[in-house]
Amino acid sequence: MSEPFTGRFLVAIDTNVLLGVNRKTTFSLYILKLILSSNEDKVWIPGHVWYEYQKNCDSLWKSCKNNLEKQQTQINQSVDKIQLKNASGLVDEKQDEISIIINDLKDKIKKFYSNEKGKYTKSQNQDAINAVEIWLHDKIDRGLTIKETISIFEEGSIRYDNDIPPGFKDKTKSTNRFGDLLIWKELIKKARQDEVDIVYITLDRKDDWNNPESLNILFQEFHEETNKDIQILSLEEYKELYAPNKNSKTIVNSLELIDKQSEHANEIVKNFMIQLKTFELPQNNDFIEKISSINTNTQEMINKLTHPYEKFVDTLHDMYTAPSDIVNETLKKFNADIEQLKQILDKRKIPHI
Numbered sequence: 001m002s003e004p005f006t007g008r009f010l011v012a013i014d015t016n017v018l019l020g021v022n023r024k025t026t027f028s029l030y031i032l033k034l035i036l037s038s039n040e041d042k043v044w045i046p047g048h049v050w051y052e053y054q055k056n057c058d059s060l061w062k063s064c065k066n067n068l069e070k071q072q073t074q075i076n077q078s079v080d081k082i083q084l085k086n087a088s089g090l091v092d093e094k095q096d097e098i099s100i101i102i103n104d105l106k107d108k109i110k111k112f113y114s115n116e117k118g119k120y121t122k123s124q125n126q127d128a129i130n131a132v133e134i135w136l137h138d139k140i141d142r143g144l145t146i147k148e149t150i151s152i153f154e155e156g157s158i159r160y161d162n163d164i165p166p167g168f169k170d171k172t173k174s175t176n177r178f179g180d181l182l183i184w185k186e187l188i189k190k191a192r193q194d195e196v197d198i199v200y201i202t203l204d205r206k207d208d209w210n211n212p213e214s215l216n217i218l219f220q221e222f223h224e225e226t227n228k229d230i231q232i233l234s235l236e237e238y239k240e241l242y243a244p245n246k247n248s249k250t251i252v253n254s255l256e257l258i259d260k261q262s263e264h265a266n267e268i269v270k271n272f273m274i275q276l277k278t279f280e281l282p283q284n285n286d287f288i289e290k291i292s293s294i295n296t297n298t299q300e301m302i303n304k305l306t307h308p309y310e311k312f313v314d315t316l317h318d319m320y321t322a323p324s325d326i327v328n329e330t331l332k333k334f335n336a337d338i339e340q341l342k343q344i345l346d347k348r349k350i351p352h353i
Helices: 028-035 037-042 047-086 092-117 123-134 146-161 179-194 210-228 235-239 246-264 265-275 286-321 325-333 335-347
Strands: 010-012 197-201 230-233
Touching: 010 037, 010 179, 028 037, 028 123, 047 092, 047 123, 047 179, 092 146, 146 179, 179 197, 179 210, 197 235, 210 230, 230 235
Parallel strands: 010 197, 197 230
Antiparallel strands: none
16 A cells, blocks of 8 residues: 655545445444544545435435345245244144244344334435535535536547546446546546645445556556546545544444444345245254244344444443543544434434443
8 A cells, every 4th residue: 555645635535435424324424524534624525426426315225225125025024934834733832932932033123124224214314415515515626617528528438448447337327427537537637726636535446446457547647637646545545544543543443343234234134034044844842942043043133233333332431431631632622523423322212421
């Protein structure tokens, strides 16, 4: 990884990073602000990034909610199959006990998905958009002129036909085909006008941005056009290169644990569904023990997806009580954000200090 810029530079954020606020947990904006805290005055948003963010927000939360509803339906179907297998009469004398266990299992699933889907409502989505807009209101660029855009479209066809980055992987898209290229040209324009280096944070891992050959072309073009340099980094790479102070990084790491757990949620649920689908009715009264284990595993799944919140609250508590002047200074600096976080915890009925 390269060394951090020491001269004048700006930090540009890609659309997929901003959409993380709407895609992940309620804390994603908080994490982003903390990671960028040491360079917040340098944050700059290309006009086309803001256009894409606003355009995609609505469809994103609906997609997240629909995926959760599909998961819930599939899991409920698997549980219903367990009930049907039980109806065969192999364990009639245990029917009441089995019904209690299965109903408890269904109740756990219902409550869990009700809570998860509650994160993806129209009002929650709008709250996230408003929070991002308040934070970035004076950092959003006007974007390119119509004349500049038309010229880029004409150039884009030639570039994409010859697999010249960025964006050629989107050549078959029916809409926003040249979105990446428009953003790239904005980065170049800003660096040239303001005579600054650019740090560009993106989660795009496609070959037209991320493989060594593409990066070499992009670095060369950027320098030829601006006489400046650009770093193209993931959020994790940026955090390591431009890390905030030690104590705020502790908070960031705790919050990232929540996001990583959320990112792994689909895998956890997928494994759980496989277990349900492969469930076979024992030919004896071991059925009670086996269905009870399924029920226990359901609770473990829920714990895996919710426990990080408790760990984060513990981290905040440790920082509040730590007898360190440095910690106290850090807390003062982020006091407003912490108060905002407490309000979020209250809304989600998560205990805090």
